[in-house]
Amino acid sequence: MKAPRKSKTEYNPTEIEPKWQEVWEKEGLYQAEDFSGKPKYYVLIEFPYPSGAGLHVGHIRSWSAMDSYARKKRMEGYNVLYPIGWDAFGLPAENYAIKTGIHPSKAVAQNISNFKKQCKSLGLSFDWSREVNTTDPNYYKWTQWIFLKFFEKGLAYLSDVTVNWCPFCKTNLADEEVLANGTHERCGNPTERRMQKQWLLKITAYADRLIEDLKLVDYSPRIRIQQENWIGRKEGINITYPIDGTNEEVGCFTTRPDTNFGATFIVVAPEHPIVAKLLDGKFQISKDEIKKIGEYVKRAKNKSELDRISEGREKTGVFTGLYATNQLNSTKLPIWISDFVLGSVGTGAVVGVPGHDLRDFEFAQKFNLPVIRVVVGSDGDTSSIAEARQVQEKEGTMINSGFLNNMDINLAIEKIMDYLEEKGWGKRVVSYHLRDWVFSRQHYWGEPIPIIHCPSCGIVPVPEDQLPVELPYVEKYEPSGTGESPLANVKEWVEVSCPKCNKPARRETDTMPNWAGSNWYFLRYLDPENNNAIADKDKMEYWMPVDLYQGGFEHTTLHLLYSRFVYKFLFDIGVVPTSEPYAKRRSHGIVLGPDGRKMSKSFGNVINPDQVVGKFGADTLRLYEMFMGPFDQTVTWSIEGVEGCFRFLRRVWYLSHSKISRQKTTGNLLASLHRTIKKVSSDTEDLKFNTVVASLMEFVNSWQGSKNGLSKEDLRKFLLILAPFAPHMSEELWQHMESRSKNQESGKEKHDSLFIIHNSIHGQSWPKFDPALVEEEIVEIPVQVNGRLRGTLQIAKEEAGKQSAVESQAREDERVKKYLAGKNPQKIVFIPGRLINFVTS
């Protein structure tokens, strides 16, 4: 065949890619249409924090995969919404401002423009007309509005919370800023914990619904399980123990009341109310003891992370001198104080059952408290107190437990709960691992909390018509040094008059956490310019819920849970139309550097996507990111792999110019095309992008190996299924074909994009496969003797379904004969069209 002109055979992505990006943008190809008659499909990716480092190849993995998915959906006739925006509040911008004096908004704008440029150079089909930015006052006006609604409904409240404090930097720290050894990541000094008034959101009020409604959505199992575990719902009972010689009692939460006959002590947290009363001298204990207790409590409360880590699990504690009574068996339980009991968990007090709980056992050992065994495990171990191995069994039988004896523990749990409730000694309760959500930050670069503190009226919400409370422009971003946000230093902003009584008052100077803006951004895409509401109701009605939400595993617990909570709240107050925001959630694995380590500047293993695009083009990069490995698993970057994808595309380019037949596509190649259409269709739907790419490659291999090549009609079909994965090249080749055929007809120059669906003569839409062609004419049937492969038959499709035909032909095979050795099989397993197995023994 004649070699085509060089310019046509040379695959030059850097030339064709920017060209089509410009055309697509000019024609607004990816703008979603509100209220379109087509079925809607909302694909959501997690909007990025626009860091100074630019796009990470990890972003690109997720976004180009979803881009392919969105493109395919469009080609199938859906009205697809695939938007992007910027989650631009956050510490890095603030730290950068402290270092350089450059205002965060300026740095952020710069980073966004860089991100945008990078996105566009990848040909991602985002609807840029709906771009949102959490730091835009028109956006955060609504973040603040949501807060006011929470406040109005009593779900936002102020409370004393322990915070991480760096005494050296004089600032509060987020948990992420405190290293595992308890030091501040920036300055390396030990951090402390101290109490501070903070705003909290009552997410615990939604705990049950957040679990329950997981049934309504399609999340992958591991995501669902992680959410359930994070919420950590536990059914148990609060048992009360009267304190001897007082009118006081102490309540302990437990999930294992069956073991209560084995209780030998009670431990309360240093924060427990009874401790304060003790120190106030409300009970009859000596001054010396009070002093001792006071010292322990003080030490425990001030204990820094560093101290706690260095102590490990070593138990500490102090005896209060008080005893409580276990009303079940009238045992006296000494009351101790120890910091292994957390004030914020359960009732802040635990009943010690050292025979059946590891921590209680360690505590008992340390302070010589008795250990009683009340459950026998399935191993029949009844070892006595002295050698008691600590056991936290899941099943077993009760002993030493009065009326519970010989019962299965699960039955015993029910029985004793009934009994305790009947006697008025306990009350069934549900406890959660989930805590209320601390919603204050003492930083500059966040949404101001729209609250005013008035000396006479107290806490006063900023009236809605005064939103947004804009972040003032400041000169200094350094923390105030008192633990307040830098905003506290902006006198003219802080000092306002009270909206209620008009007297002088002060603004709240705390700002919201990074999560605030990202809780509801997917709603703003639906109506980004709206000044009267979060978004127009009809638009939300049309688009919600998000059909597919795709993001990283690291956001499974926090962001996903928080945003579901906020959305449910908005549903309850009638703002949004559905009870769950995301119909389907899938997560992707992270991309590691070529050395198998997490990409990081300090390792020098960061892959710069711009360089890859510059060398190989966006199509290659996108294809490779999907080919690397299973979408939901961690993958390692490989430069050789990128080259392989480039080679593949170049081969497509070459074959499209050279191996085209005037006749219809025949035989294997035709069957291969239809099989590929089938595979690409279903695997894309299942987000199995690595095998999508593999099947495209497989097809191109058979194209290359074919005698006559593809017909033009079938080349079009191939380009259509390639298009979501290599959009630029597909469009270029498509247009090239169009102009060749149309120039002959009409000489018309401009042609419709491959991505526009209309019922043209070429049927520009996602191609359908012919089921008849997908089936092989001649199939291979493996023949086994005793489950071992001894031969394969080539047999016509319709014959392969008949046992008689397959069996007789199989018996003819020399090797099969040899292994049967003249014996008649005792059994023949025949799976029609799949396999035959002779069983002789």
Place this chain on the structure above:
RNA sequence: GCCGGGGUGGCGGAAUGGUAGACGCGAGGGCCUUAAGAGCCCUUGUUCCAACUGGAACGUGGAGGUUCGAGUCCUCUCCCCGGCACCA
């Protein structure tokens, strides 16, 4: 410790309980070329027996089990990664 994910050639990885290793990379050989590059063709799990056609055994972290048949299902166990971590 708890929860989750994973372990398959030299490497990344395929595989509705039914021919393990698709596809890509790497490697070896050949063609093309003045040469280099690119491209094209062949080979490529291990071991052994054959010797150019082929055949056998072993083989999916390990040990058992279910099954005509197990990478896939069950039990136990080891290792790696991620998250949480004294949560009663």
